[in-house]
Amino acid sequence: MIMAGSVAPQQALPALERHSNADIGEGPLAESSQTKGARFAATLAAIVDGAAGAIGAADNAAAALASGKGDVATAAIARAKADVALEIASVAASRVSAAIAALMQTQA
Numbered sequence: 001m002i003m004a005g006s007v008a009p010q011q012a013l014p015a016l017e018r019h020s021n022a023d024i025g026e027g028p029l030a031e032s033s034q035t036k037g038a039r040f041a042a043t044l045a046a047i048v049d050g051a052a053g054a055i056g057a058a059d060n061a062a063a064a065l066a067s068g069k070g071d072v073a074t075a076a077i078a079r080a081k082a083d084v085a086l087e088i089a090s091v092a093a094s095r096v097s098a099a100i101a102a103l104m105q106t107q108a
Contacts, residue, residue, distance in 0.1 A: 044092065050088075051086050051089040054082040054085040057078050057081070058079045
């Protein structure tokens with residue numbers, strides 16, 4: 001159960017689906033690098049927003065549990081969803097960092 005007004009980590013996934021392999025068939029000159037960069041930034045922002053929303057939902061569930069208005073299962077599920085969202089964000093950041101490092105090595 002996610003509290004009203006919170007963002008679930010699954011809401012970040014539609015951003016990834018919008019930027020799926022369907023765009024690859026359009027050819028390398030179909031869109032400018034600025035457009036691709038903006039889409040990439042929007043996808044990363046969606047991942048971070050999803051993780052932040054999942055953490056907020058987990059915190060709300062834990063607060064409800066502490067105040068006696070929630071249950072253990074809801075809090076545990078919310079925390080697990082937050083952990084998964086953080087892991088996804090961490091892997092994405094690590095891959096971006098590795099790609100930038102590889103690009104910088106080719107520039108040297």
